[in-house]
Amino acid sequence: MAEPKRPLPVVDFLKIPPDGEPYLEGHKCKKCGAVFLGARATCSKCFTRGELQSTRLSNRGTLYVYSIVHRTFPGIEVPYVSAVVDLEGGGTVKGNLIDVEPNPEKIKLGMPVEVVFKDALGRKDKEGNSYLSYFFRPAS
Amino acid sequence: MSDVYVIGTDMIRFGRFPEKKVEDIGAEAALMALDDAGLGIRDMQALYCGNLFQANGMVGQRILQEIGQTGIPVVNCANACATGATAFRDAWMSIKAGIYDLVLAVGVEQMGRGLLGGTGAGKGIPKEGLLGSGTMPAVFAEAGMEHSRKYGTTFEQFAKVSVKNHHHSTMNPKAMYQKETPLEEVMNAEMISYPNTKLMCSVNVDGAAAAVLASERKARELGWKRAVRIRASVLTSDPWQERDLVMPDVNTCTRMAAKQAYEMAGVGPQDINLVELHDCFATAEILHYENLGLCKDGEAGQMIDSGATALGGKVPVNVSGGLLSKGHPLGATGIANIYEVSTHLRGEAGTRQVQGAKLGMTHVIGLGSACAIHILEKVG
Numbered sequence: 001m002a003e004p005k006r007p008l009p010v011v012d013f014l015k016i017p018p019d020g021e022p023y024l025e026g027h028k029c030k031k032c033g034a035v036f037l038g039a040r041a042t043c044s045k046c047f048t049r050g051e052l053q054s055t056r057l058s059n060r061g062t063l064y065v066y067s068i069v070h071r072t073f074p075g076i077e078v079p080y081v082s083a084v085v086d087l088e089g090g091g092t093v094k095g096n097l098i099d100v101e102p103n104p105e106k107i108k109l110g111m112p113v114e115v116v117f118k119d120a121l122g123r124k125d126k127e128g129n130s131y132l133s134y135f136f137r138p139a140s
Numbered sequence: 141m142s143d144v145y146v147i148g149t150d151m152i153r154f155g156r157f158p159e160k161k162v163e164d165i166g167a168e169a170a171l172m173a174l175d176d177a178g179l180g181i182r183d184m185q186a187l188y189c190g191n192l193f194q195a196n197g198m199v200g201q202r203i204l205q206e207i208g209q210t211g212i213p214v215v216n217c218a219n220a221c222a223t224g225a226t227a228f229r230d231a232w233m234s235i236k237a238g239i240y241d242l243v244l245a246v247g248v249e250q251m252g253r254g255l256l257g258g259t260g261a262g263k264g265i266p267k268e269g270l271l272g273s274g275t276m277p278a279v280f281a282e283a284g285m286e287h288s289r290k291y292g293t294t295f296e297q298f299a300k301v302s303v304k305n306h307h308h309s310t311m312n313p314k315a316m317y318q319k320e321t322p323l324e325e326v327m328n329a330e331m332i333s334y335p336n337t338k339l340m341c342s343v344n345v346d347g348a349a350a351a352v353l354a355s356e357r358k359a360r361e362l363g364w365k366r367a368v369r370i371r372a373s374v375l376t377s378d379p380w381q382e383r384d385l386v387m388p389d390v391n392t393c394t395r396m397a398a399k400q401a402y403e404m405a406g407v408g409p410q411d412i413n414l415v416e417l418h419d420c421f422a423t424a425e426i427l428h429y430e431n432l433g434l435c436k437d438g439e440a441g442q443m444i445d446s447g448a449t450a451l452g453g454k455v456p457v458n459v460s461g462g463l464l465s466k467g468h469p470l471g472a473t474g475i476a477n478i479y480e481v482s483t484h485l486r487g488e489a490g491t492r493q494v495q496g497a498k499l500g501m502t503h504v505i506g507l508g509s510a511c512a513i514h515i516l517e518k519v520g
Contacts, residue, residue, distance in 0.1 A: 034382070
């Protein structure tokens with residue numbers, strides 16, 4: 001019997017361990033502490049080579065800034081909240097802020113959010129593969 | 141080292157010209173600038189051509205194929221929204237280096253309509269609207285939000301930028317739009333990406349602008365009554381910032397460029413009489429008041445409220461109508477700014493003339509990022 005197809009990660013820095021919870025992966029410079037998304041050879045902050053170490057990014061953070069998008073490319077559902085989130089312990093990630101009314105009165109800069117992992121809004125690639133994405137939602 | 145001068149400059153009226161080719165409008169602007177200088181293409185020793193969307197299409201050579209194939213060196217350059225300013229700066233450098241005496245710089249773009257940006261598909265599935273937004277209105281909305289976060293800047297204050305720049309454009313016959321937009325109209329226009337409404341987004345237009353640059357020796361020889369001196373030319377890229385992987389930083393590279401430009405010119409922000417800055421979105425203009433040192437950090441909201449940056453104010457900003465109303469043909473914008481500031485320094489700006497203008501600044505930002513700043517001075 002064929003195994004059910006596992007979803008693919010939406011970006012390289014989303015890791016899906018075979019036996020564990022998905023997480024976002026950063027690469028941290030051992031010399032200066034700068035955190036990058038995705039693997040790289042050289043730190044663009046302090047220029048050190050070969051000293052970047054994989055690190056598991058936190059699932060908690062705070063909303064740095066956002067925009068409520070009402071007009072976008074054809075075929076994409078609006079509105080959505082584009083959010084920049086600073087994760088606890090380092091790393092800044094951009095994504096959709098969900099489970100919140102798309103109204104500036106209801107979204108507070110600096111509010112705590114958590115990273116959640118869900119299907120990528122039903123989007124599939126040409127081969128029909130499903131994808132796992134990350135989202136932010138308000139945390140208490 | 142001797143200075144470099146702008147001795148001729150012009151731009152076509154920005155608009156939509158789907159029936160024309162990019163080299164047609166580039167050639168038009170080039171001839172207008174040459175006429176303004178009282179020179180011909182045979183006098184030019186090099187051409188620096190800025191164009192983004194046909195960056196691999198030898199646009200500079202195609203322009204010469206329309207106006208005169210003299211065999212001079214042509215450099216085609218692309219640097220996002222700093223494309224035109226980069227071509228102009230390369231022309232400046234070539235004269236500064238003592239290689240040439242007379243050089244032509246052309247910036248030209250045909251845009252088409254619609255949203256720019258978007259989080260590219262890359263591999264896998266499209267990311268726009270899934271991992272936030274990479275559309276330009278959203279990116280600059282988020283940049284504006286950073287200012288709101290720090291200083292409490294309001295939607296209304298951002299909107300006032302559009303009211304001002306659209307008002308300015310009513311006095312500029314070369315602007316795409318020449319229409320007043322009262323505050324309520326700006327704020328109630330279709331919301332594109334909060335807090336940027338449709339009237340707070342720059343206009344995609346076709347356009348071309350050109351400038352003839354001359355060495356000091358040549359400018360003097362030609363009689364430099366209408367010449368404009370280039371006091372500073374600076375280009376920077378984005379230094380590392382902790383959020384810049386997901387949030388393009390338009391501030392730090394502008395601050396670096398402004399500091400270098402003021403030092404190069406030996407002047408300060410208080411000496412500048414007018415500024416054409418990169419108002420690709422209304423939110424951006426607010427940030428750049430502080431980035432360019434026109435006011436202290438945290439005072440940009442107050443600055444737009446006070447009218448200091450309107451025509452007649454302490455330091456008029458974007459009296460051309462800016463990208464918001466004059467239009468933003470990416471590769472042409474940097475040289476169109478040079479035309480605008482030069483026109484004021486020459487005292488030829490008609491009803492929108494900034495009275496007594498002696499020093500002016502131009503500023504562009506290309507996301508990715510590139511920032512170019514020039515300081516120009518009236519001669520005599």
